Amino acid sequence: MNKEELHLRDVIRIINKRRHILLVFLLSVVVLVSVATFIMTPLYEGVTKVMIEKTEGGDLTGSYNRSSYDPIFHETQFQLIKSRAVARRVVNILSLEENYDALIGKTVQKTSPLRFFAMELKALPERVRNLFKSDEDSPKNDAAESSKKDDLAKIISEQILVRPIEGSRIVNISYLSPNPELSALIANTTAKAYIEETLEMKLSSTRNSLQWMTKKAETEAKKLRQSEMELQNYMKANNIVTIEDRMTVTPQKLSEINIQLIRSQSRRKELEALYSKVRKVGRDYRAATTVSAISSDPSLQAIRAQIVETEKNIMELSNKYGAKHPLMVKVKGDLQVLRRKRNQEIDRLVESIKNEYELAQANERSLRSQLGSTKNEALLLNEKFIQYGALKRSVDTNRQLHDALMLKLKEKSITEETSPINLWIVEKASVPLKPARPWVAVNLLLALVIGTLGGIGLTFFLEYLDNTIKDPEDVEARFGIPILTTIGRWRDSEKGLDQVVLNEPQSQFAESYRALRTAIQLSFPDSPPKKILLTSSEPGEGKTTTSVNLAFALARSDNRVLLIEGDLRKPRFHKLLKLNNAKGLSSYLAGVADSQIIQKGALPHLAVIPAGPIPPNPSELLASNRMKMLLESMSKEFDFIICDSPPLLPVADTRILCRLFDGVILLSRFGVTTYEVLGRSNKLLDDMGARRLGLVINGFDAQKSGYYHQDYYYAEKPKDSPAAS
Incomplete structure (x- = not known):
């Protein structure tokens, strides 16, 4: 379960709970700072x-x-x-x-x-x-x-x-x-x-x-003269006069040649394709007329029109005359002449196409050669221009540096007496009458602030390190275990807490055990648990004391109560209640005694079964069928059966017993039991399917908890004495 947010009231509670630590830390800081302040030499x-x-x-x-x-x-x-x-x-x-x-x-x-x-x-x-x-x-x-x-x-x-x-x-x-x-x-x-x-x-x-700038100016003047001579000699050696204009014209010339070369290549490819097609046709004049470049020639078109007209006349005359008629012979002769003329025209056109193709090839070669020579000229010119530019930049740079140095030198020689910083003593120091250090008020104020904040931080740090059970609400929020009651810390060194319900029934401790009795009876109003097992995570958390006082509280309300000492390893009932421990639960479970092991308690409705002699095998005896039979038979005679048991974590006895009881009460001790230990015990009970009735916190100190710090019962502060376990 997630922990609730930290509220202001929780902060105040933690500070109030550990206020002594806060005050000690604050006082220590203030004293140390005060001592250090007052022993310091006045400055x-x-x-x-x-x-x-x-x-x-x-x-x-x-x-x-x-x-x-x-x-x-x-x-x-x-x-x-x-x-x-x-x-x-x-x-x-x-x-x-x-x-x-x-x-x-x-x-x-x-x-x-x-x-x-x-x-x-x-x-x-x-x-x-x-x-x-x-x-x-x-x-x-x-x-x-x-x-x-x-x-x-x-x-x-x-x-x-x-x-x-x-x-x-x-x-x-x-x-x-x-x-x-x-x-x-x-x-x-x-x-x-x-x-x-x-x-x-x-x-x-x-x-x-000034000294450096004078030497530097002389050096730069020599460099300038040398660079100017190198540029002049280079221009003479390479005949460079208008290299900038030539560098501008050459790229334009290259661009124009490139454009002409591209056009020439396109023209050559077109003529090459046409000439290849014409060559494939060869002497087939009829197929040659299908080539668009030939068929579109005006002269050829005129001849073809004449041939068509002559063929038409032959067809008309053939209807009137025979093949040997003079007119027919003449017309056929004319047709042959026209066809030869057509073939001659086609041959002329083919030859013309061939000539144009060869001319295009020659033109392309010429342009390519011209482009190559122009590129070589541009590269050579570019190399010259690079060297020329480097020499010219060197001259310009040296001239600028020399001019700048000369200008700065003249300016420095004129303004050398001026200062870039104006300094005035506005007010001289006078002999002080009062010490400036230490700052008593400031040091004490800082001591108060640091002491307070450090003390608060220390209280929260100690609270963080303290992982023991202190706040009942925090336990409920973490584990979901209901808190049945809290038993206060016993502070009377002369009297014991073991039988407080019997000896001091009006005390607040007796009231706490009666509150535990009421919580058990009201926790399940329809079927309150009759067989109740009390256990704790570790030794020393108050199982025996709580078992005895709970039995007294139940017996005082006219209930028939049987109190069983289930701790066969370290029994204490016979000492607290002054009983004979010669026979007891161990004797009955071992089969050497019968139900006469029950002894009369201090109240009329209370009976007690002591532990008896300590056996060598407590776990095996408690796991026997005789323990179950004993509880079933006693349930018919008594209203409540209260059983004390060993700690849950060190031994397995309680894990055996918890299955035989209607409910289990888990005990813890304020400021001793940690959340990790309680969490492991809670998980063990869940794993065994035990019916948890709730948690009892023993040795509860309201002032240290900061929870019920204004409770009436915690107003008196007698000398502390540890409660019986």
Whole structure:
């Protein structure tokens, strides 16, 4: 079953339950921060305000425009202020290596023991190295002074703070020191040293730039002259005057030749196909007239028309005259002449087609040859142009670079005294009257916040690690087991909980057992269970105590109750109820005793069967048929049978008994039984088909649970004592 969402009331309950841990953690953090704050050395802060502006030269007239905010530029300036170079200038300006005792010595005297110990610990490695150095290896005086300056510069650079004022170009340069005079002096000197370092860097950069640019301009002038000579010599050697125009015309010429070649190829293919067709016809003049190129000739068409007309005359004359008539002979002669004339015309046309085909072939060859030569010319021209272009680009590049360098050189020589940064000391640091560190109020507030949040986090972490049963509703939500009742934690060290229903019937503990009795009777109102087995997951969870008190509670309501000690391994009934354990359940199951094993209890309606002597084979005895017969016979005489049993997980006895009873009550102990153990026990009962009546939580502590923390019964807090198991 899915767990419900965590509500605000659950958060409050967890915090309230572990409020002692929260308070201890909060108090510890506050005490530690308070102690650390009050033993810290008071540090005074000297603050100098400096305005930093970046300017950009607009022209050679000296006018400048203020640039917009540049975070990279400003961060660079901040790092420069904190640099060792500026710190060394401060050391030199103040002669700190000579005035160390007068200035730095006061600082060391005012240092707190904690800070002094940290400083000494940091300087310990250097002192150890100096102990092992020989006289020959000792540095000279100049080197020693330089090392001392570097150490002082390192101290100053680490203590300098740079903070820009938001929305302005003003920067606060501050220095923290236990000596208020020294803090103001270092802050003012750092601002002055920063301005001097910036100007020195600018002048040095300008001088280096002019020297480099002068040498570079001379080098580029030589390169320009050399490249111009190479270009001129190449143009003379290759007779190149108008190469750009030729590079423009040649592609157009190639394109035109390509177009003519394509047309010539098409024409040649057409004539080739026509000539091939005519050759196939050969001397077959009648078939030749079917070729469109021949039949469409006007001369041939005229001859063919004459032939048709002559043939028509022959047909008309043949109807009047015979074959040898002079007119017939004349007309037939004319027909023969026309046919020869037609054949001659066809031969002429065939020869014409052949000539056109051969001419097309020659034209195609000529164009192809012209195309090849033009391509070779273009390739040669292209190679020349590539070399010419490379030389010309080299000349152009060298000329541009030379001109740019000359322009920059002249501009730099004019504007070398200008600075790209405007620096002003807006306000000098004054000697502080109050320490700036530590921030007592802020530290205490942070301690409260961190302590509270850390304490809450610790309470939830401990709650997460605590996987034992504490919340009845959580158990029901996880496993679906109804909670029959919760038995509070017994706190009276002089009295036991074993017979509280009998000895203290008005106590809240007795009321809890009566609530368990009522829950059993109302759980199944039509057929309440008569045979009830009590078990737990592991030893020490209160089975015996709960069995005895439940039997007392049922017997007090005028029910005939039989209490059976089903735990044949570690029986306790005879000790709690002061019974004779010479005979009991083990004796009956082993067949050495009869039903006279029943003994009278402390109440009139209560009977008890003790465990008897401890047998070597408890599981085999409980699994025998005599146990089933005993329960069936006792069910007729008693209204309820309450049976205590061994723990469910360690041994198999309870798994045998649970099938013989109408219902099983599972017991657990608050803060001891884990959810994993309870889950395994619950699964075992389900696998065996046991009828679960519900769960009883023993040793319930309402204050630790945070659940019923306002219950009246949990108001008193006597000394704790563990409840009997």
